[in-house]
Amino acid sequence: MDHRTRLLDAAERLFYERGVRAVGVDEVRAASGVPLKRLYQCFPSKEELVVAYLRRRDQRWRASLAESVARRDDRVPAVFDWLENWFREPGFRGCAFVNSFGELGATSDAVARTAKEHKDALRHYLVDLVRGFAADPEELGEQLLLLVEGAITSAAVRGDFGAARRAREVAEILLARAGG
Amino acid sequence: MDHRTRLLDAAERLFYERGVRAVGVDEVRAASGVPLKRLYQCFPSKEELVVAYLRRRDQRWRASLAESVARRDDRVPAVFDWLENWFREPGFRGCAFVNSFGELGATSDAVARTAKEHKDALRHYLVDLVRGFAADPEELGEQLLLLVEGAITSAAVRGDFGAARRAREVAEILLARAGG
DNA sequence: TACTGTAGAGAACGCGCGTTCTCGACACCA
DNA sequence: TGGTGTCGAGAACGCGCGTTCTCTACAGTA
Known part of the structure; x- marks a missing residue:
């Protein structure tokens, strides 16, 4: 599974479950197992991750x-x-x-x-x-x-x-x- | 107008307009003109202010x-x-x-x-x-x-x-x- | 074997948060 | 006048945020 999918899976679960602002970018990183650097390559800002x-x-x-x-x-x-x-x-x-x-x-x-x-x-x-x-x-x-x-x-x-x-x-x- | 009312007026305007987490306690203080100390006397936590x-x-x-x-x-x-x-x-x-x-x-x-x-x-x-x-x-x-x-x-x-x-x-x- | 580029892990940064603490000003009463 | 308590202003604290930077490891090539 590629990084983008793993990130979106983790983001969807966490953001929907707890709200967007309640979940830090670092928690998405931890839950997805994707390094922070790649996260910012896929989604240059948290807002773009949220929209995606x-x-x-x-x-x-x-x-x-x-x-x-x-x-x-x-x-x-x-x-x-x-x-x-x-x-x-x-x-x-x-x-x-x-x-x-x-x-x-x-x-x-x-x-x-x-x-x-x-x-x-x-x-x-x-x-x-x-x-x-x-x-x-x-x-x-x-x-x-x-x-x-x-x-x-x-x-x-x-x-x-x-x-x-x-x-x-x-x-x-x-x-x-x-x-x- | 008493402090509680002034606080709730400012809180309502700001929280409704922008969302709760987007507004800091300090902004409610500034908008209401009520000192921070009194704010925490009226509402011991932000959550209590939100519920009120x-x-x-x-x-x-x-x-x-x-x-x-x-x-x-x-x-x-x-x-x-x-x-x-x-x-x-x-x-x-x-x-x-x-x-x-x-x-x-x-x-x-x-x-x-x-x-x-x-x-x-x-x-x-x-x-x-x-x-x-x-x-x-x-x-x-x-x-x-x-x-x-x-x-x-x-x-x-x-x-x-x-x-x-x-x-x-x-x-x-x-x-x-x-x-x- | 040396060189280069890329990747991952996580430290670092600057900021804003909720909350608490400090300190000076001022009213009140003996 | 001197002592006591209350008040407002804002500094301080500890933390977590979004974002960037540093350092090490290592694969690929000559």
Whole structure:
């Protein structure tokens, strides 16, 4: 496994688990086994490491969702079932992008932009998901985005994993109205 | 104005604006004009200052919402109108409790607990709001909570202030079904 | 065998943090 | 007036941060 991957693996685990500022660069070095010098060759600053961590997580997170949803016929409910599985994973601590935005968004434009890109991509995915059967895919997609965001936040802060099921029920109501 | 208030005013402005870890205790001292010695008399540690900031913000935030909603007949839509006004305030940067949870929740039990208490109180308020006309107030209240959370997150990260209006539209659909 | 370049380990640097300590100024009472 | 306690201003402390530098080891080449 190359250095970059080892660094991103360690960074993702530590940053998501404890928050970005709570984890020093030296701890990422220790956890990855990559020498500090190489760390700074791959990522010339901590901020670039953080952005790279977020970008890779974005790709993987959306790919996992899309793959899981594509296997089912009832695709919109499948989104919320996938969420519930995620919530129940040990170490779940909410949305990495929301957390990073709250922690660093005011300080780092790059982090704020990366978080926004993730949410925009998720919105785009949901709109595409209902295109074809929804009268107004943009409208329905954005409504679903609200439910997804709400479920993630409630699951994280309140520890309410049932939020996914509740969000799915609301989604099904909207779906029925939209003719899905 | 007493020292405690001056400290909490400065802390709230700085912590919300930039994040908790990004603001040093000394900056709170400078912004408040309160000597460091007194700061540590009022709040023996930074963590206690952070929790006090969150608790006061919780009270004020919910009081402002409740007061604004109580003045209207269509109370549920009023919640989302209040949200939209909040989103459009200069310096809006999402939910202080979600932000603090993401930044410090893993490190500080007190902060995680305070954030959870805020969200639980909001849920309780929303359930009470629909009690009386909803067939299942708990269910509808929780659904509204999802929409509120989703709108706040979308407004913060995506800068989508229209999320409040969209959430209100979904809420009105749920309301009509629940017999409101 | 000598020379060169690269790599790893970790020391060093400058800074800012949360917290505590020092010291001089000043009010209050005998 | 002299003694006592309180207060504010800010220096000091120990630590951990992000980042850079130094030193040693060694592979590849002539």
